[in-house]
Amino acid sequence: MISAYTGTQIRAAEQPLLAAGMGAVLMQRASYGLANAVVHELRARGRRLYGASVAVLAGKGNNGGDGLFAASFLAARGMRTTAVLTGDAAHPEALAAFERAGGRVHVLTEANAGELAAHVAGADVVLDAILGTGAQGGLRGAAAALVSGLSNELPGLVVACDIPSGVDADTGEAHAPVLSADLTVTFGAAKAGLLADPGADHAGRVQVVPIGIEEHLPWPSLRRLEPADLGRLLPRPGRRSHKYSRGVLGVVAGSEDYPGAAVLACRGALSAGAGMVRYLGPPAVADLVRQSCPEVVCSTGSVADNRVQAWLVGSGMGPGDSEQLQRARDAVESGLPVIADAGALPALPDVLAPQVVLTPHAGELAALLDRLGADYDRSAVEANTLGAVRQAAVLTEATVLLKGPSTLVASPFQDFYSQADGTPWLATAGSGDVLAGIIGALLAQVGSDVGRFRNAGIDPDERWAAIAALGASLHGRAGTAAAEGGPFTAGRIADAVPAVWGRLAG
Numbered sequence: 001m002i003s004a005y006t007g008t009q010i011r012a013a014e015q016p017l018l019a020a021g022m023g024a025v026l027m028q029r030a031s032y033g034l035a036n037a038v039v040h041e042l043r044a045r046g047r048r049l050y051g052a053s054v055a056v057l058a059g060k061g062n063n064g065g066d067g068l069f070a071a072s073f074l075a076a077r078g079m080r081t082t083a084v085l086t087g088d089a090a091h092p093e094a095l096a097a098f099e100r101a102g103g104r105v106h107v108l109t110e111a112n113a114g115e116l117a118a119h120v121a122g123a124d125v126v127l128d129a130i131l132g133t134g135a136q137g138g139l140r141g142a143a144a145a146l147v148s149g150l151s152n153e154l155p156g157l158v159v160a161c162d163i164p165s166g167v168d169a170d171t172g173e174a175h176a177p178v179l180s181a182d183l184t185v186t187f188g189a190a191k192a193g194l195l196a197d198p199g200a201d202h203a204g205r206v207q208v209v210p211i212g213i214e215e216h217l218p219w220p221s222l223r224r225l226e227p228a229d230l231g232r233l234l235p236r237p238g239r240r241s242h243k244y245s246r247g248v249l250g251v252v253a254g255s256e257d258y259p260g261a262a263v264l265a266c267r268g269a270l271s272a273g274a275g276m277v278r279y280l281g282p283p284a285v286a287d288l289v290r291q292s293c294p295e296v297v298c299s300t301g302s303v304a305d306n307r308v309q310a311w312l313v314g315s316g317m318g319p320g321d322s323e324q325l326q327r328a329r330d331a332v333e334s335g336l337p338v339i340a341d342a343g344a345l346p347a348l349p350d351v352l353a354p355q356v357v358l359t360p361h362a363g364e365l366a367a368l369l370d371r372l373g374a375d376y377d378r379s380a381v382e383a384n385t386l387g388a389v390r391q392a393a394v395l396t397e398a399t400v401l402l403k404g405p406s407t408l409v410a411s412p413f414q415d416f417y418s419q420a421d422g423t424p425w426l427a428t429a430g431s432g433d434v435l436a437g438i439i440g441a442l443l444a445q446v447g448s449d450v451g452r453f454r455n456a457g458i459d460p461d462e463r464w465a466a467i468a469a470l471g472a473s474l475h476g477r478a479g480t481a482a483a484e485g486g487p488f489t490a491g492r493i494a495d496a497v498p499a500v501w502g503r504l505a506g
């Protein structure tokens with residue numbers, strides 16, 4: 001499990017060590033780790049170290065100090081180093097070390113920003129050490145002009161020191177201009193803002209350098225399930241299992257306008273281990289489901305007549321589908337775990353419960369928040385995904401999963417997960433229906449298995465968020481497997497799930 005923290009949490013964890021006079025030691029560990037990460041990355045790219053040029057953009061605080069010390073280590077490996085000081089001062093010891101190591105220093109002004117941008121753009125390595133966890137807002141003045149003058153497609157390797165300058169370490173909000181990094185080397189532990197969009201868009205690959213604060217870290221503000229966690233959480237049938245004990249999912253999805261959503265949701269559920277899938281919906285849609293997935297048991301009955309362990313509601317349903325929407329409300333009222341997608345989102349009561357998992361994309365989340373009186377539109381959700389998903393979970397008291405390049409999950413108790421295991425090829429019609437089916441199948445199988453979560457270090461009350469994150473990860477990994485570097489259609493995601501599951505659980 002990757003644990004991520006707010007900037008404030010990290011700074012609090014540093015305090016006992018700073019109080020013990022270890023500030024300089026922490027900075028040495030951080031900057032040495034940063035320099036080593038640059039060396040490894042250059043080698044991995046087949047690039048020569050000796051004679052390569054490094055430009056460090058150094059702010060006036062400790063983040064700039066890390067960058068200058070790191071550049072001094074790189075100078076000792078034979079790299080040519082230049083510093084652009086973006087503030088009215090620089091970390092004194094780090095600047096002295098940088099100069100001792102032979103580095104050239106430029107002081108940035110409004111007048112020379114363009115010229116220095118051209119110089120920086122030609123460097124083999126650009127270290128962004130302008131702002132770290134002490135930042136208030138984004139880059140200002142000449143530093144903003146310098147970064148605006150740099151293309152986001154620099155030929156050299158761009159490495160962010162701790163966090164890309166201008167990205168909020170707590171939320172992932174990005175205050176333009178931000179220099180997008182290929183690699184972010186972050187100190188002590190991952191910052192939440194590196195794992196939530198748009199921060200994650202700018203961070204590139206994230207590498208954590210331990211600096212000795214680990215034992216002082218509190219409960220993480222956000223987590224990411226990794227393969228070992230997924231393997232532990234995925235269920236395996238026992239010798240005496242039967243289809244009912246493995247978990248039955250009821251699916252209320254699709255409409256005469258969107259019958260395919262029902263098929264894709266069922267395919268997702270079947271691929272993700274449900275013992276049985278029962279479909280409820282209009283006869284024409286049920287016929288299509290029967291033809292496409294003969295394993296599914298279809299009926300036109302009511303929610304109350306069908307014994308299941310969890311419900312999936314809403315994929316491919318519209319505001320006019322009154323009978324289906326009534327079934328969706330009945331499923332929520334049953335108190336069973338429910339995944340509520342797409343057309344169900346506007347039709348459910350405002351206040352729900354943790355075992356109800358809502359799966360909006362950014363537009364649907366904006367509409368949901370708007371209905372609940374919070375002032376969001378789609379672009380506001382995209383600018384602060386973590387804040388938006390947090391607020392939706394608070395207002396609805398449900399578990400909320402926001403789909404996107406990084407999928408975020410918030411529990412109403414303020415536990416957060418971020419999964420980014422997919423590929424942009426997943427942005428294909430019907431992909432969300434398959435995700436709903438996968439999460440539904442997982443809810444049916446492990447929703448009542450409290451011990452499984454406790455053993456994996458997850459508070460059982462927070463298991464709904466973990467199940468949603470597990471489903472998002474399976475879906476992302478299946479998409480990545482299906483892509484093979486090229487496009488695929490949504491059904492192929494479902495086809496890829498069993499092998500991905502097998503590798504994780506094996």
Ligand SMILES: NC(=O)C1=CN([C@@H]2O[C@H](COP(=O)(O)OP(=O)(O)OC[C@H]3O[C@@H](n4cnc5c(N)ncnc54)[C@H](OP(=O)(O)O)[C@@H]3O)[C@@H](O)[C@H]2O)[C@@H](O)CC1
Pocket residue numbers: 014018023026027030031059060061062063064066087130131132133134135136137138139140161162163187211
């Ligand atoms: N603590 C430790 O022991 C360790 C810390 N470590 C490192 O320290 C980093 C945190 O360092 P930090 O606290 O000095 O803050 P930092 O992010 O460099 O920036 C604040 C400075 O910038 C200024 N400033 C603020 N906002 C601004 C803006 N929008 N635009 C322009 N300027 C702005 C502000 O000045 P002010 O505006 O207040 O005059 C202040 O001087 C952390 O990310 C990690 O890299 C590691 O070495 C491990 C050990």
Ligand SMILES: Nc1ncnc2c1ncn2[C@@H]1O[C@H](COP(=O)(O)OP(=O)(O)O)[C@@H](O)[C@H]1O
Pocket residue numbers: 361403404405406407422423424425426427428429430431432433434435475
């Ligand atoms: N750029 C991307 N990178 C990775 N995953 C993505 C990207 N865009 C979308 N996805 C994933 O694809 C799925 C799309 O779901 P959704 O928007 O509901 O699609 P649809 O309504 O067409 O089924 C989500 O799981 C989302 O996380």
Ligand SMILES: [K+]
Pocket residue numbers: 063128129130131132160161162163164165
């Ligand atoms: K930085």
